[in-house]
Amino acid sequence: MSEFLGYERDDGSVGIRNHVAIISTAPYANDTVKRAAEITENTVPITHPLGRCQTKPDVFQTYRTLLGYGTHPNVYGTVVVAHAGEIVDGDELASDVAETGRPSASINIHEEKGVMNALQATVNAAQEMVLDASDQRRVPADYSNLTFGINCATSDTTSGLCQHKATAKAVWRLIDDHGGRGVFAETAEFFGGEHELAERAVNDDVKQEVLDRVEHWDQRLKDTGYDVRGAQPTPDNMDGGLTTIEEKSLGALVKSGNGPIQDIVDYGAKIPGDSGMYIMDTPGHGAESVTGIGAGGAHFMVISTGQGHTLSNAIMPTIKITGNPNSRERVPEETDVDVSEALVGDEDYDWAADQLWDNLTRIVDGKLTMSEALGESQFAIHRIGPST
Structure with missing residues (x-):
């Protein structure tokens, strides 16, 4: 099977979902966005505490992340809601979304003369997009269109x-057999494994970039007077048997496999279109890392968890896989794939990879993930500097 059923976009991408996003440009528009999404079915509210009083690097990062969601392959159209005159300009964001051929609308609470008028305008715009989106049909598309996101969550000794291993086999099946892309992240958790990872780079420039990014994170954390080695592994990692950041890092890198690394990209930046494995430079904070990968355009995310986790994303379906037989008991409503029989039973890792692949292909074609069925989602943009 080399085709899935997806939604064609005017920019050439193909989505596996057909969402209408309602995006806030600043915290003062968050409530309007949430209320509009509660009123209008089949919309996804994207709210956050940023977009005001930020330094220039953070403004760029916030804007890039929001634009990534407004133009995500899984998004049909976007309504942008601003409070007033913001450093993240709502009209500009809506215009950049429209350049990809997606329907877009810009609502400004001040210009609408109040939150009630702005709410009505947002609902009207979103409803029109939802109706149009509901009339679009899935069409066959090649698997080479897909980008496979990867992240850890509550890792333990079963993870690596x-x-x-199952996750690595599945992502490289997409890359090697179908010409797709993979992306993993959490640069701040490469400590101790960065040299092994850098050896997989396709050239010396990428190799040096991987090492430089890890060194940057190490220095950035030290500049705060904080030694990450004193706070990693996290308490839940240690409860699961991990003892050092190096042990955690080497285990975490297993999920990326052994194949070549094509490039490392900035937080929230678009993943290149060429087939292969990529790294996104993100912190180890799960919600921030997953949010960045979603902004980069990953169609779905496999979250490889040891002790179970609720980490999810509303635009990019998140598939939770575990090899810990206790995880399904701990968070049964969040566990999509249990491959613990490969660890404690008679099955092998090829079987585990097949279990994951069979599940994700059905999700690509429209089956809901556990977190989608529950409406679970977190959104957290990583910030670089302080508020001003």
Whole structure:
């Protein structure tokens, strides 16, 4: 099977979902966005505490992340809601979304003369897009269109031994057999494994960039008077048997496999279109990392978890896989794929990879993930500097 059923976009991308996004440009528009999404079915509210009083690097990063969601392959159209005159300009954001051929609308609470008028305008715009989106049909598309996101969550000693191996086999199946892309992240958790990872780079420039990015994170954390080695692994990692950041890092890298690394990209930047494995430079904070990968355009995310996790994304379906037999008991409503039989039973890692692949292909064609069925989602943009 080399085709899935997806939604064609005017910019040439193909989505596996057909959402209408309602995006806030600043915290003062968040409530209007949430209320509009509660009123209008099949919309996704994207709210956050940023967009005002930020330094220039953070403004660029916030804007890039929001634009990534407004133009995501899984998004049909976008309504942008601003409070007033913001440093993240709502009209500009809506215009940039429209350049990709997606329907877009810009609503400004001040210009609408109040929150009630702005709410009505937002609902009207979103409803029109939802109706149009509901009339679009899925069409056959090649698997080479897909980008496979990868992230850890609540890792333990089973992670590198089981579920990470299944995840690696599945992502490289998409890359090698179908010409797709993979992307993993959490640069701040490469400590101790960065030299092994850098050896997989396709050339010396990428190799040096990987090492430089890890060194940057190490220095950035030290500049705060904070030694990450004193706070990693996290308490839940240690509860699961991990003892050092190096042990955690080497286990975490298993999920990316052994194949070549094509490039490392900035937080929230678009993943290149060429087939292969990529790194996105993100922190280890799960919600921030997953949000960045979503902005980069990953169609879906496999979250490889040891002890179970609720980490999810509303635009990019998140598939939770575990090899810990206790995880399904701990968070049964969040576990999509249990491959613990490969660790404690009679199955092998090829079987585990097949379980994951069979599940994700059905999700690509429209089956809901556990978190989608529950409406679970977190959105957290990583920030670089302080508020001004």
